[in-house]
Amino acid sequence: MRVLVVEDEPYLAEAIRDGLRLEAIAADIANDGGTALDLVAAHPYDVVVLDRDVPVVHGDEVARRVVAEHPGVRIVMLTAAGELTDKVTGFELGADDYLTKPFAMRELVLRLRALARRPEATTPPVLEVGPVRLDPYRREVYRDGRYIALTRKQFAVAQVLMDARGGVVSAEDLLERAWDENADPFTNAVRITISTLRKRLGDPWLIHTVPGVGYRFGEQ
Known part of the structure; x- marks a missing residue:
């Protein structure tokens, strides 16, 4: 599995990336939405772990474009907001899952693996x-x-x-x-x-x- 972490807080982004790599999940970092879109266009990511509140291109727009242009890429939304309306908005944008900060790395890993288990029509789970x-x-x-x-x-x-x-x-x-x-x-x-x-x-x-x-x- 290859994951793109879109997070503008450098220390948090690096912590997530390093934690994923320890679980044999290849991970890259984008610190803003524009860079994220460029990387998704250039590399075959399986999942984008996306903070909604990122600069240059807002996370909501990143989600819209990833869903429209790269339908095989899954999205896990990250946000400090915990209101139901924020979660609803995230799912309406096309997110596959949602995590509220702070979260445990183990939970993120389990959610990523659960997403990987959801096959596309041509890809069997086993x-x-x-x-x-x-x-x-x-x-x-x-x-x-x-x-x-x-x-x-x-x-x-x-x-x-x-x-x-x-x-x-x-x-x-x-x-x-x-x-x-x-x-x-x-x-x-x-x-x-x-x-x-x-x-x-x-x-x-x-x-x-x-x-x-x-x-x-x-x-x-």
């Missing part, structure tokens, strides 16, 4: 490719019924590859989906993670390298 079954909500992976323990990054990479349904995923796309905007495009993190993930999943290998293109998940 991914199954060949002998491997991946449950994004429970964060569990099985091969032929045997549980496989994965690190957070290995799990994220496996999810992106399996979601491609046999298609080839480039290293650049993996950086986009499983890391965040600060990932070094020249890093060997993708290659190393792919190598360790192959070993964890066992023989025969299910992750295949397509020379000069990327990686494909599935049986030969």
Whole structure:
């Protein structure tokens, strides 16, 4: 999962981002609504955690445009206001969920994972490719019924590859989906993670390298 945190209080934004990363959720920060819209247009975010009261472009307008232009992106509204009318307004704008400040990081994580569990029409909640079954909500992976323990990054990479349904995923796309905007495009993190993930999943290998293109998940 990749999340954009739209929050104009730098310390709070960084705390949310760091807390999400500890839960294997890739997260970026936008400190104003204009930057948020630019980032959503440039990167494949799954969820926008949006403070309504942000500068440049108000959070309400950000929500309207994200809903209109990027219908697959979920929105979690953040606000210091706790009145019912504020929540109603947020949902009317297209928000999928709502949190009032202050909130516990654990609650935000659970709400994000619950949103991820709500599938789009073409995306099943549980991914199954060949002998491997991946449950994004429970964060569990099985091969032929045997549980496989994965690190957070290995799990994220496996999810992106399996979601491609046999298609080839480039290293650049993996950086986009499983890391965040600060990932070094020249890093060997993708290659190393792919190598360790192959070993964890066992023989025969299910992750295949397509020379000069990327990686494909599935049986030969």
